Amino acid sequence: MTTSPDTCALLTDTYQLTMLQAYLEEGMSQQAVFELYVRRLPDARNFLVAAGLEQALQFLENLAFTPDDIAWLERQGGFSRRALDHLRSLRFEGDVHAMPEGTVFFADEPILRVSAPLPQAQLVESRLLNLVHFETVVASKAARMVLAAHGRKLVDFGLRRAHGAEAALLAARAAYIAGFDGTATAEAGRRFGIPVFGTMAHSFVQAHASEREAFAAFARARPDHPTLLVDTYDTEAAVRRLVELAPELQRSGIRIGGVRLDSGDLGAQARTARALLDQAGLADVTIFASGNVDEHRIAALLADGAPIDGFGVGTSLATSDDAPALDAVYKLQSYAGTARRKRSPGKATWPGVKQVLRSLGDDGLIERDVIQLEEHVSRASMPSGEALLRPCMRGGRRIAPPASLATIRAHCARQLALLPPSLRLPQCAAQPFRAVISDKIHALAQTLDAQAQG
Template sequence: MSGLRTDLYELRMAGSYLRRGMTERATFSLFARRLPPRRGFLVAAGLAEALTFLEQFAFDADDLSYLRDVGGFDQSTLTALSTIRFTGDVWAVPEGRVVFADEPLLEVTAPIAEAQLVETGVLNLITFHTTIASKAARCRIAAGDAQLIDFAFRRTHGIEAGAGVARASAIAGFAATSDVEAAHRYGLVPSGTMAHSYVEAFPDERSAFRAFATDFPVNPIFLVDTYDTPAGVWAVVDVVRELGLTGPLGVRLDSGDLAALARQTRAILDEAGLPRAQIVASGSLDEHVIAGLVEAGAPIDGYGVGTKMGVAYDAPSLDSAYKLVCIGDRPVLKLSPGKATLPAPKQVFRDPAGAAGDVVGLRDEPVPADREPLLVQVMRDGRRLDPADPVEAVRAARRRFDAELAWLPEPARRLAEPEPLTATVSPALAALHEQVAARAGRAGGN
């Protein structure tokens, strides 16, 4: 990963630190200042991607030559950058776990120049993946027992974002993705049916369905709404009979009144002796539309969810921050209105029974009785402690989120007007905060 993949100000600050021999270790804490509207919880995601970014962050000759052109970097700074690597420690909430506002998702401790240089990339990856996983989790809650398929690739924010969305939605329990490269990379189930263009490329619907079932006889899913949905379903029935198909198959509805069409479709399929044929719905779905269809008892077996999940349409980012909380042995904070921070490395103490809210405390204070610490160390001296392969990392995260779903209190879990849990601050952290704030107030105007 090119070292230029950062904000210019990170490079300037790091350059200044390097030039001045400021090699103190600093701790930065990454957290969401508040949850977006319509979110009762966040699903931590993106950690494995962020650790890969940290491992690969380096400057090559071309990068350094560009920085020389940009100006402001003297030769000794460029020489220092040429060998710089991330050598720090990282504590983080494991992917798939649920978090709330003001709880650190990740903390970096490293020589201050390193910790500053990687800010942009780490903040970007954790924010993006957590945003998407949190939206996908709401779809998962809405869908109940029905399967979810990630159809977002065509409208994610770029090609690489498609793979990120496939990964984040898999963590939140999506069963499959249309993004083939992402499926390959992360060991997901690739899924795909046919487009309207396929139907139109043949003289009539029946010819298209016949061709598709012949070429892909394993669990074919027929798109039936190109012209007229009930007629399309009957065309499927005819082709199934004609070819003598007996294995799993299904139809996809992509437009119109999905609840009504699903009932009509179910009736036709049942009448035709195909009670096990599946119905998949797609087309501008989000958690609210899915919940409405489930509530209406629409006989839909699977939902293809695209854009609304893949860009987290109603809350496409997170008010996340990566803030300096400690430099050397000196805890620090910031007093800017609306953006104040708590000092020192932290830990989140959770009640596994779910009755009491989380407590944010100091990383080195004892874990309170009946509480579980959320953050674990994931990197030491620049080396990841759990070198899980990309496939296993997603599986483990998905198992964690499964467990979280059982734990998540109802007010945070519900789709309409959810109420997130509010973390409280431990007495030890509160005392430290008061002490550091008083000192900072004095330092500011000097």
């Protein structure tokens, strides 16, 4: 019997299981606090967008080892009877605080915090990073395209380039959170309720005796404002054929919705198509562009005045090709009520259980993020600012029902509106934004370093 990757407890690094056994043998089961954050932003990013929390919470709620899982571990050898018995009955019993999906964040800021008995908190590390990291990568890439598009329609075309089925589905979800209008992936539409869009392929045109025949056949098969691909052979000639066909289709009650360009000089072809369509009284027919599109090309096309109404984005979105991975980590910050600190060169951690406080300037835009110890945030002398980490799970159970994608998407739109102009551009800001580490965290780190040295 196989288990879906969504719920498979063995979808983890083996060392999580070997450490769990060692913790049990040592009796180390007191409360631990781990925080998931990104050490540094890629050179190509001014900000990131948190995503993947829903999948992370589903994983924690459903975490359980099946009899087949236990039998497989037993066959591997090296796992004690005590450890296997522990895994048989294991359920996640911890608390989770997290930034709501769609929240803009920066380097060093914890976006998810797990408080649980040490063996449990350690075990879930790999899958939590796997889920939150990937959707955050794609949502952050998609948000840049949303900002570059200035309200033009954006559709995810990434299935065929995504690194596997789960990646394709979660990429569609993350892109929709960030502001994309929909996806071409049918299963993402069914699973998440994302609007789905479909046009036609070059092969459809090639399979017919002529472009005119192909356009007419597709329009009759999909009569609700079809979008027709016009660059299989000669774009200008194809648009002229479409203009000639339009009156015939209209007499059948079919109005063309749009034309799609997928290759060549998209700007020049869009201008030619727009002129021909307008001359024929088809000003309401939109122009949709795809083919190796990313935020830089979108921004350049629109800055040059290209009359493009929407974009289909595939490879650059689903693989986040310019920044395919983040330096995302899940680190122990406290155990048994005592702050912990990693001191490795270049990978040192800020110790203690933390909160992120965000302040806005007089212009209503993000001015300052402060990372503060949670114990000081809860006091009456709490610094000004909104606390970004919010409780979402207690004792292994959600505090509230899952937020709808529409709610998450609206939250992300509000977050992107808070970005200062210098951070909205595709290119990197001259002065990167960094969160302020509070004096109390600096002092705690110095104390722990002094203790470690003697």
